Amino acid sequence: MARKHATVANPTVPRPCPPGEPFLRTRFTLPTRPATFVRRQRLVAHLDHALTTPLTLVNGTAGAGKTLATADWAAGLREPVAWLTLEADDRQPGTFWAYVFEALRTCAARTSRTGENHAVGAVGPGSLTSLAADLNARDRPVVLVLDAYDRLTEPEVGRQLEFVLRHAGQGLRLVLVTRGEPALPLHRYRAAGRVTEIHDAELSFTTAEARSLLRLHGLCLPEAAVRALVERTRGWAAGLRLSALAAQESRDPERCLKEFEADHGAVADFLLAEVFEGRTEETQDLLLRVSVLDRFCPGLADALTLRRDAEPLLAALHRENAFIERLEHSWYRLHPLFREVLRAHLHARMPGLEPELHLRAARWLHHSGFLLETLAHGAAGGDWDLAAGALVDDLAIGQIFTGPSSHTLAALFSGMGPEAESPASNLVRAAEALGRHRLDHGLTRLRRAEWQLSRAHDSPGQTAARMSCALLDALAARLTGCPARAERAAAAAAELREGLPVRLLDAHPELVALLRTHVGSTRVWEGRLDAARAVLVGVSSAPGGSATALPRAEARGHLALIDYLNGWIGRAERRALAAVSEAEGAGIGWLVLAAVAVERQELDRARVLLDKAARLPAQDHDPVSVAGRALAMSRLLLDNGEGESAVETAEPAVPAETASPWVRSHAAVLRAAACLADGRTREVSRLLQGVCDGPPVCTVEAAAIQAAAGRSRAAVDALGSLRADQHTGPVVTVGTALVQARAAQESGDTATARRLVARALLDARRERLRRPFRQAGEWLGPLLATSALHELADGWLLTGRPPGHGAPPRSVPGPAPLVPVELSERERDVVRRLALVMTTDEIAADLSVSVNTVKTHLKSAYRKLAVNRRNDAVHRARELGLL
Template sequence: MAPSDKTGQDRAVPDLDPLGDPFLRTRFALPTRPGTFLRRARLAEHLDRSRTTPLVMVSGPAGAGKTLLVADWVAGLAPPVAWLTLDAAIQGPGMFWAHLLQALRAGGVQLPADIGFPADGSRVDTALLTRLAAHLGSGGRSVTLVLDDYDRAGADLSEQLAFVLHHARPGLRLVLVARTEPLLPLHRYRAAGEMTEIRGAELAFSPDEARELLGLHGLHLTAEAARALVERTRGWAAGLRLCALAAQQSPDPELYLKEFEAGHSAIADFLLAEVLSRQTPESQDLLLRVSVLERFCADLANELTGRSDAALLLVGLHRENAFVEDLGHAWYRLHPLFREILRVHLRERCPGLEQELHRRAARWLRRFGALPEMLAHGAAAQDWENTARALVDDLAIGQLFTGLRSHDLTELFAGMEPATTSAATELVRAARDLARHDLDRGLAHLRHAEEQLAADDHGQAAARLSHALLEALAARLSGSPTRAEKAVRAAREVLPEVPERLLDHHPEVPALLLTHVGSTWVWAGRFDEARAALAEVAGNSGGAPTAVPRQESLGHLALIDYLEGRPGRAERNAFAALTELDRFGLREPSGSGLGRLVLAAVAVERGELRRAQELIDQTPRAAPQDPVTAAGRSIAVARLLLARGRARAAAAVAEEALPTDVGSRWARSQAALVTSAAHLAEGRPDKAAEVLRDMADDQPACAVGAARAHLAAGNPLEALRMLDTIGAAEHVGPAVRVRATLLRAQAAHRKGDGATARRLVAEALRGARRDRLRQPFREAGPWVEPLLKAPPLQQLAAGWLLPGAATPDPAAELAPVLVEPLSGRERDVLTRLAQLMPTEEIAEDLCVSVNTVKTHIKSVYRKLAVNRRHDAVRRARELDLL
């Protein structure tokens, strides 16, 4: 719209506005900055760069600090500088231009009388605007004009202002301060590079700025507390200042800032008055109702309001900077403090409505497939039946065990009423109890769920597969292969009925099922079947959702390797298990840690007793989630005690953790091996042999243990007979064979056959060197030490078993060489990698960023010529860097 062609009568006296009222000087005065005002250099520098642009726009929500920022900046500019604060009284073009002319005069701009003055508050003539633009454009000095609260100006004023700005250049620089974008042709200024903008995101305080601001109020926060406060306030200036003022009255300011209730505070008074009350009744109702949502779109808002125009209302609220944030793709969210305050206001204004809104939101979200948000709203509405059914029907019950949403889901259903009974609610209760390792309660709920499913004629394939998954977990916790086989049969029967999209979306379900079944078969000693199931899980990458079952499967595979006497392969699988969760930033599940326990047992085999103790200490002390893990802990602790010469304590650990009636033969054999070794240490070889008598026939390690006892008792022929039984046994690794070979060497040594003894010790050294198995030689006794120290055996033992160097053996493996030395910081990172610390903990421990740690790790890998954590640690140990 072009400026009006109608002519208004000029007034000779400009001390009164067109309505005849005196001008209020406060409208033209530069706002005073308080003593606690923080001048932020980054924003001031941004504004300083605007000297070449005719238009500057500073926009943001109420209380964002716009006015004080601009007032502080223009106070340092060369005059003339004019300031006008608009308010509700300045209505109509005549009133606006009269005040603008008066602002220019108050700012030191000499305006000639022939420019004129509006006589009518409702209009202004074209000639006045033309003369004003011509005068400003022909002046010697550029005028800076600030219009504060410009969002109060109308569309016709913006067109008139654009006309003057365009024709007054370069004599006018216009600075607009507003909550909303003005109706000027901003696209033209942006395209021409003639506009400087500071918007709400840039106005937000950073954590460092927030700390500095609060310091001006006498409050000194830690960096963590400042980050938390900025996260909650989104760096909103008024919120920070109001928080600071309130915290000054608190005996513990930092605690107050962490826990204050925004719904009953000065912040609430500010937002309700400055934001909510300025909206139309329709927008107020929409804001109150969507306050129950973390995020929302127009359709969801319509569902909650019963209206159909939410899209227009939301666009308007966002444009007005009414604390409605645009997330993109037509989704929005409320500023967290504003949302918190609105929810309190909703409860007070409309008691009982909040639960109904949650119910409506849950129904809408369920229809559109937003399960996580649907579950949260269903629980808030206490609609347990539909909420549990949604979790089960979506096959999402496995997420209770994956570490991604486990805690959230457990907390979500913590308040589920016991009176709610259905197959879905019973399955959720069973999952919750089994996740806490409460087997008895979990089994009771599984029985109830099974009864409900049997009585239901609607199929419910997802529910039946969920039931099979939980049955497999119950089998694992109870060590029952019969229950595991039943779960596998049930899963195979129902899998063809489950929609493929659900299985594709939830790869954790089959992975967890195979892991639970594999663990049960490990407990039963069915190692071949267990290895097949666990290897399938470990070899299929499903990303973060399957990280926990992969970690647990790798840990169980490591245990099988250890039990079969393959410490090197056990170590590789155990390291892979530990790094699996680290890749996705997940924490180890409570009661887990089998991989770390296997590493401890391997460390004992290598004589690294301090490292073994550290690994055991790092293992979570919560109750193990299954008997396999419990047995793994018992093995590691008992073996460590034996290696330290505490035989009686080792036997006590084995007997307490693995009583004689335990259902796993290998677990019983491990306890028997420890007990037998304890008897030997205390001089009772006959008892040592008796303990292993029933297990030596099918357990190679027990046969070696029994042979050791018979040899100590003076029965070498029986000892050799026992050793002959393992010759053709399958799955016998170097740890078992090295011990068997040393016993044969000891028997030959006692007979005086030194040549055979030396040959067999050499064979044992070659078998032990790759895996650095030192403990078997320490267990062998003093007879072997002179042989090891004499050539040629000394050459085989030097460097890894005996200290000192030896003449290189052409057939021996070349030790790795570190071409480029590690820096001090890289050594710090490497030490913590060896301690199995996650990347985030290393960063926190070293007071550096996570990205810096990742850079150091890459450098360590490059210098050690490896690609993975456990390879780096192994290579570092070979190079004596650890």
Template sequence: MESKDEPKDEPGGEPKDDFPRTPSGTDVDPLGDPFLRTRFALPTRPAAFLRRDRLLAPLDREPGTPLVMVNGTAGAGKTLLVADWAARLRQPVAWLTLDAAIGGPGMFWAHVLQALRASGVPVSPDTGTVLDGAGNGRCPLGRLAAQLGATQRTVTLVLDDYDHAAAEVSEQLAFVLHHAGAGLRLVLVPRTEPLLPLHRYRAAGEISEIRDAELAFTAQETAALLDLHGVRVTVQAADALVERTRGWAAGVRLSALAARESPDPSLYLKEFEAGHSAVADFLLAEVLRSRPPRTQDLLLRVSVLERFCADLANTLVGGDDADSVLATLHRENAFVEDLGHGWYRLHPLFREILRVHLRERCPGLEPDLHRRAARWLRRHGALPEMVAHGAAAGDWAATARALVDDLAIGELFTGLRSDDLAGLLADLDPGTTGAAPDLVRAARDLARHDLDRGLTHLRHAHEELPPGADAAAARLSWALLEALAARLSGSPRRAEQAARAARQVRPEVPAPLLDRRPELSAQLLTHLGPTRLWAGRFDAARAALTAVLTGPDGASLVLPRVESLGRLALIEYLDGWPGRAERHARAALAESERFSLHDPVGPDLARLVLAGVAVDRGELGRAQQLLDPTPDPASQDPVAAVGRAIVTARLLLARGRSRAAAEAAGAPVPAVVTSPWAEGRTTLVAAEAHLAEGRPDVAAQVLREVADEDPECAVGAARAHVAAGDPSAALRVLDEATAHRRLGPAVRVRAALARAHAAQVAGNPVAARHLMADALLDARRERLRRPFAEARPWAEPLLAAPPMRQLAAGWLLPEGEAPARRTEPAPVLVDQLSVRERDVLARLAELMSTEEIAADLYVSVNTVKTHVKSVYRKLAVNRRHDAVRRARELGLL
């Protein structure tokens, strides 16, 4: 007898001898019934069988592993795969298909011996005698293991449907496998993981495994199998079938058989009704009806869910044992997939079939299940799923109240799940009335930039909002949507009123709820900033948008941060700071790419700004590439719409298409109020078009009224006055407009060029040269080439002078015009700089301090110091000046 202290799965231990006795060498089993030959026959492969070499290869490649396990769901194709492989082996193959009648130890081993004899493996007669109890005291399994170990050729024993074997059989089988050594290779074909010490075989590398994931048919294999059934379809149709069946072999084969009878096989495979098909019959018989009634009920109820955990399943079933049931179903490969962290999902085809069966077995239950699921999901913060189930239950009133009371309206605008939520809310029942449904409708419409409908629903919601703390969440949601509507309509006054309303109602909202929704404050600022920008209040807009970036971080705040960076980039571009604008724009794109956002405003506005900077740098091809994929944002935001119009017009001016530029800049943009800077920049484009066409007097006249308000317009007016032969007027305009103002480089360079031109016309060449040198020095840092291209007709003689050529060398003059240099090998950067290190390097070149760099990048000073050290190491330098010089040599700046 086995010691109680001895481990059950120890291969070296002696298992208990409790087999029924049967005479050896007979053709009857221990019960006296004839052996059924079908249990020992290699399964016949069908005529339309597809050999899959990718699955046979690992079995052939590892012939030395004593244990092979092909584990998969019912109908996964595991039996046919092993049969195909076994038929090709040159060594003896003993095949045994188990069932419930031969699962016990005595019947099992009697059938194993018969399978060995049937395959031609010599089994000593005294082994049978020992099994009958007439032996000499040695364990019969030890005799069997010794005989197999003594054979000259390895015997392959295949045990199909091994799930029917009793628990103690696995212990005995492990003993025989261990002591048979190289004489036995065991192949198990179960649906569940057997009770063998698999961890030991895995650790020793003595097992070859093929599981469900490998057994699944690929699109190419599916197309080939369909072809064998006489069904020829496109790869796309095969891929769609794989998507629906997850490559489940039986599903693919049964679908192929049904499609063969259809007049349009491709359409059938795409749209077949799974709930009433041969596939449904197979799964209901093999998986559902073979389970206890309570398990069947659980499977039917969770079929309304995309994914579920035990607690959610218990909520739908009304029990407390779902955890063990789900674990068992997954372990038994019953089409229940483990997603990790306690979450599961049903195989999509099985789920589809179960839902049809649920409606037939329990009509009217499905809406109640959706309502239960929605309540559970709301408590656990799964917003899109809660909305999906609320919609499926037709309970729109409760769903809308949940969205508003939980302050979840803002999630329609986070960019993470916005599309999913907007799609779910598209069918919101128009008959559902009240403040909450109207707020949800307004949010849905504003999210897709339908301003008219959004404003209508927002007005209705405001009329229905009740007073008091109970409606605080609803009033705060209304204020957020009001600010968004103000941004979309270009109404600064409305935005400020919405911001005040939000500040007043916030103290009435529970603090824990506000803490869970940090995106609301960020979104409010993101809407407030553009309206201030539209009003021409650049500093106030910059403050609101910067507050978003310096506030809390998190996934729900990514889109507000991206949009804020895009608008800050536009502010810097309009203010004449192309370097700053470029850094903000690149930061917006990097953040957007990191989270794979598809927001139409933030990233597109960043690309728009980069296109404008490229125009100023004379990179017209790059500007066009950045502008082409950027959609027209006119229906989204007047700030973005005017920004696009201005950049497009400047690109057209740079290409000599002045009339088209004036038309592009003058395109009307719907807005409640007129933006002063938008009007000024549009006027400036029109004036530059007149100037390009030789009408400087008209250009000066056009800019007369806006020159005092905008320094860039003043510079444009000065250029027009000089071209008209009035340098004194030009200098007067420049002095009045630029005094006591901190101008950006793009404005300073054009102003210096206008002064140089005025000095040249006034007959003061020395002053003209000094001013040209100032312009070149200022422009070199930002690589501003476009102002010099505009000035080329009069500036070319000045630029031809040797001192100017030296200042223009390497960045402004075309290749071949720069002064000669010593011929030296081009330096090579072995260790590439990261994106953040390049950002730091660009600011080092601008002579920014460590503290200024940290503030500009929204990082700590220590982080900047770490990046600076890394830059120095990679560039092999020790000082800032050397780092900048070497970076320029390498083309990094």
């Protein structure tokens, strides 16, 4: 393909007008490109492909810039170009061909005298054969551009043009600039790869091209403003130009473009004149009515027009590029600007009809199973009972709390007025209030809905509503710390499930997952840890993707808390990390991570984690979360030497109907430890009464406090309440061994004491469990000074030479590796932020680098530290003294 380096006009050869009606010479001239024209090299390159195929279609909407883009390309060609702008009068074959012959003659493309002197309307049939033969005999092809080809509606013209194209061989390159597909056998050309096509998607301006266009209009706007304008106009050339012209007249161009009203001014005039007016009354009515919809299909459009002609009308509009885009499965949508113009026109032509159109759409969409769109149109139509009824009937009330639609639903139903009084509307109000922890309001609405349902006849809809009641009952039970109510809700839900369609239950796994999570949370609060685990394990692996992400994360967080209470801090940490990675808002996961950090005596990290958890709104209302925070914070304060603050924090005022045994036990243990630290040993036994009801970790810690208070025999006896079938973890086994070792040491059995301390060290080393040794007291120092025990403690609990008698153990870096580990400064920066439990995105933002750069540094740090996980990287870096 050959192109000129400079833009020149095609030569014209002046000839006298033929006999009869004269030709309009302007129709043979390339359109003038304005000063604000933007040459888009990607379109030029695509059009260059037209020189290799017989047929090219530049098919786009009105104002898409197809004529100017094609003219710009044609002006740079070395090949002869015959340009013809068509008019509606060219529908007659004679007129059309007379102008084609004249266009070819004008660019000196004819080689014979056949047809040379044809006047308008006087072209005979033999001329087409002669024309095809002349073109086929050419050494170089001629490019024939027919602009506005959509104005030709006569099928005979299409058949004749295809005849000439087929027999012209390599001598003709036909370019049709059109708003719709021409009546040509395009399937043949497409199948043979003999057609070049450019459509709206390619004609649309990119952000960079739009920026260039705006600059040519004297506008220099921020990238975000240009991007927003391109998104709103979908890159439509005329829309961009008209918007730019309007902004030129404004003192604040950026604000003008942001608040640009398409339904007023030049854009509206253009779209109404070029796309809307001149169409049949039925088509105009259809366009006006579907303008209330984001997307539509023929069936939905028929529901709005109350006719049955939408399918052919929509297909025709799409073929004609009438600013209507086809989506998948026969669904369509209007161009955003065209939709704005049509909605304004709808208000003017048919005032007051829009709410009814929304309700017709809502009813059709509900019947067809499109829930979110049903809710949106029901709300837009003002029928809140319809919208709430659709949500409840579909068993989708759980989506108010979890899933990608939760914020949308919360915003949508926030506008519900007091006139909505159906059971479904009251259930939605109750869900919204409970989700915001407005307990009194939520419970009032829930009781009213239950009363309304008790007076209604049974039906599938009533069963779904009662299932929604069970979910909200379980949530209310969780928020109020009422296990009995939660169990009643669970039993009711199990019975109701038998009467619900399986397809609905399968479509909304979040409902059952949420309900079971609430029940599991109340069981944790009640201290029934095994029963809680039984229900939460299934939720932690629930299907449903993003719909069940929050209950999955909360279930894992509760399971992590159960593991912590049973002494399995490593397992608790892994589950907590899984919880916060699933959903960062799962606050219990952060609290468990903080509690684990305290057990490992990583107090700075524990404080960071607690601060992160405190920023989550749910932490002020969920009893288990409030208690979990108090547990971790009070232990942190105690270990930091702030005993008075620790006691004040230990047992927060939780508005729960039932007291939690593990919360009470932990508070008692902490108060006793604070008393012991103050030397008030006489109060210890009184404070520790009832701790036997608590979890195993409380029992062991209480025994350790008793032993430190000089009651070793009572401490050992207290350990007898631990059952072998409780499957307790290292915190319990280590604490138990240390209490028994202390008793053995005090009775003079040093060998037994050493053996028990060795067992404790072995169990603790795997979990990096330091707190029990820090709390043990001075009796442990002499034992750790022995070489055998010092070797077990060295590298993670002790440092340097064996400490002297009475010297407390202290945390230190681990042993040096065989090969020295050196992290770059940037790798250290990244690992330091890992220690603060920052996400990859947060690290990238904090360091002002890309996420990919952070990932690269992480991979390098992992390799150097010989680890595979972020938590292991932090611990290894600490052990090596790199942080």
